[in-house]
Amino acid sequence: MYDYQNTLQYAQQQDQTDPLSPFCDRFLIPQRDGLPLTYLCGNSLGLQPVAAREALNRELEVWQGHGVEGWFEGEEPWLYYHRYCKEPLAKVVGALPSEVCPMNNLTVNLHLMLTSFYRPTAERLKVLTIASDFPSDQYALETHLRTRGYNPEEALVEVKPREGEYTLRTEDILQVIDTHADSLALVVMSGLHYYTGQVLDMPAITHQAHRYHIPVGFDLAHAVGNYPVQLHDWEVDFAVWCSYKYLNSGPGGVSGIFVHERHHQAGLPRLAGWWGYQEERRFEMTKGFVPMAGADGWQLSTPTILALAVHRASLAIFEEAGMENLRAKSERLTGYLEFILREINHKYGNPVTMMTPAGASERGCQLSLLVEERGKVLFDELVRNGIIGDWREPNCIRLAPTPLYNTFEEVWRVGQVLDHFYSQN
Ligand SMILES: *Cc1c(COP(=O)(O)O)cnc(C)c1O
DSSP: OOOOOOSHHHHHHHHHHOTTGGGGGGEEOOEETTEEOEEOBTTTSOOEETHHHHHHHHHHHHHHHHGGGGGTOSSSOGGGHHHHHHHHHHHHHTOOGGGEEEOSOHHHHHHHHHHHHOOOOSSOOEEEEETTOOHHHHHHHHHHHHHTTOOHHHHEEEEOOOTTOSSOOHHHHHHHHHHHTTTEEEEEEESBOTTTOBBOOHHHHHHHHHHTTOOEEEEOTTTTTTSOOOHHHHTOSEEEEOSSSTTOOOTTOOOEEEEOGGGTTSOOOOOOOGGGBOGGGGGGOOSSOOBOSGGGGGOOSOOOHHHHHHHHHHHHHHHHHOHHHHHHHHHHHHHHHHHHHHHHHHHHTOOOEEOSOSSGGGBOSOEEEEOTTTHHHHHHHHHHTTEEOEEETTTEEEEBOOTTTOOHHHHHHHHHHHHHHHHHO
């Protein structure tokens, strides 16, 4: 599809003509011995935007100068801070601003959404998910079911890849929904799998579940800011995500939720706190919870303004770059890494197995490589050469070239290190 060439000249040319290349300068690239590292780990912790420090300093100054009045005073009172993030966040996830809210952290939000959307009845009490989803999601489901009085062994239905395959087939997921339609109360799973990098067919899964009036929620931890989603149009019921991976909002940065508009007036059960109470009357401190309209009504606690400030600064970069442009570069850049890995495999007898689907439509920027022989030795060699991916036991290397701060030249260099490694061994 693209005209890829495994040469430095080609890679440098791509960078020169890349309209997004100036965005590299918006990030602080970690260095070693005075040289920038090739950071392919945005799937775990995105890099620091240059604007983050300034955004933090601004709020530290408001705190310094106004104390408690910072909630109400100044150009941008803290009281409304979550609102400043809603527009750009809505664009990133294909939602209406009223459908999204930055709040809490991811696993907390997953529990909150389960409280609202898991409505078991005597016949329908099961939850469909995927086997080997991210551990925190598994623990959340297991313990959530227990606290609601169900045995997870009986209440959880898990879809697995077929024998000898790494990724899930959409047809299998749709089939399981069909098979268990009468007993399912909820479908909830990652939209982009953290380990394999596979994107699930979220619209198809949602459509199928809705045929049986089963609500659907996605954990978009690895999708948000990476793979474009259209949560509103796909009619997804709810979603949660974190902001410290591709959204570059800092370690433990604020999470976000999506609740589809059609649920806003539904009076769903929820675990409430004062921050979800109607804003105009919050400080009247009256008895009886009355939620704010939309996703905001799921807020519980006083937000961490410093985390929101960084989040907001980071979201501004996404708004400026545009998800469509980012995705266009991302497909090219990850496709280039795939092309180079194929060359290595061709030259050295397939030492590297790609677990991630080959088609761009079924993946984000991350490629997950299974390296059966000397995987850790290869990983350490990459690190020694300043290439930071991540290692997952027992034999997986994940490399995630991001379109905001990675370059074609960096991807080309990965190929050079691999070539050198396999030519020596
Ligand atoms: C990163 C990640 C998490 C982490 O959850 P926290 O509550 O932010 O610690 C959970 N689920 C998935 C799918 C993830 O990728």
